[in-house]
Amino acid sequence: MTNAADPVQGTHRRLQRFTPVERFSRWLVLLLVVSAIVVSTRHVQIIPEFLYDAPEQMLDLLQRLWPPDLSYYQIGVHEALVETLHIASLGTILALILALPVALFSARNITSNPVLQVLAKFILVSSRSVNSLVWALLFVAIFGPGTLAGVLAIAFRSVGFVGKLLGEALEEANMGTIEALSATGAPRLSILLKGYWPQVKPALWSIALFRWDINVRESAVLGLVGAGGIGVALNNALNTFYWDKVSTVLLSIFAVVIIAELVVTEIRKRII
Structure with a gap:
């Protein structure tokens, strides 16, 4: 992190939490994570119709499970x-x-x-x-x-x-x-x-x-x-x-x- 001001020269410096290399690394990691999620989702082949029907099927299953014998x-x-x-x-x-x-x-x-x-x-x-x-x-x-x-x-x-x-x-x-x-x-x-x-x-x-x-x-x-x-x-x-x-x-x-x-x-x- 850089200093806020230089009292000798009277110039001000901008506060930065991360260096340019660190910011680039963080964005690169985020991009890799998002890419991995997208690729994994495509390979899993999630069927949207099953997702829409899932709450109804879950409710039906719970009704069958209750009451227990x-x-x-x-x-x-x-x-x-x-x-x-x-x-x-x-x-x-x-x-x-x-x-x-x-x-x-x-x-x-x-x-x-x-x-x-x-x-x-x-x-x-x-x-x-x-x-x-x-x-x-x-x-x-x-x-x-x-x-x-x-x-x-x-x-x-x-x-x-x-x-x-x-x-x-x-x-x-x-x-x-x-x-x-x-x-x-x-x-x-x-x-x-x-x-x-x-x-x-x-x-x-x-x-x-x-x-x-x-x-x-x-x-x-x-x-x-x-x-x-x-x-x-x-x-x-x-x-x-x-x-x-x-x-x-x-x-x-x-x-x-x-x-x-x-x-x-x-x-x-x-x-x-």
Whole structure:
């Protein structure tokens, strides 16, 4: 920003918030964003007639969903809902077990071997780049439909998330304690248990709880591809056009997500 006045020469200068280069860059970015939106809209091929009819169709759908058939809960929802919670819990536990060595290999202050680091990074990126539904489709094709495919899909999807955050927590550990243990000749396992573990334990609990909360939501839709859980009940209700049952399933999923959020928040307050 230039000065407003020069008292020596008595000349005034114009205040400018941005330099010409900065203004040009801002307009260039804005132009690129608008161009990307226009090109994306043209490729999506939005049909205007569907947009005009959307409010009417939404109102019709809401009328079909209400009132929900609450009697369907005991018949086809409760057991599937419990199965969903089991899938999320077992998948999270398995992900923690699988992510621990990957996180150790990805942490630069623990593993100096570049080959292991690259392999760990590849596993973390591969896990996060594939959606849980795609993982579920793969495991359904291998093991057949059921909860096993759902548990493995949740686990393999969560490895990248847990491993990346845990690896970053290990890299941010205070090295003073680590160097003191190393100077005393402590073995590597003792350094991990006495030096790193006390520092990353709060982060690990936080990551595990947060990921379980996410997995409860993701496991609710795995049944749409045959991986068990409440998604199976939702898929059956949708295929048979029983909208009152669909409403019951959606309300059950909504309630479980809220309860899981409250439980995770309370546990975080008590443990972390």
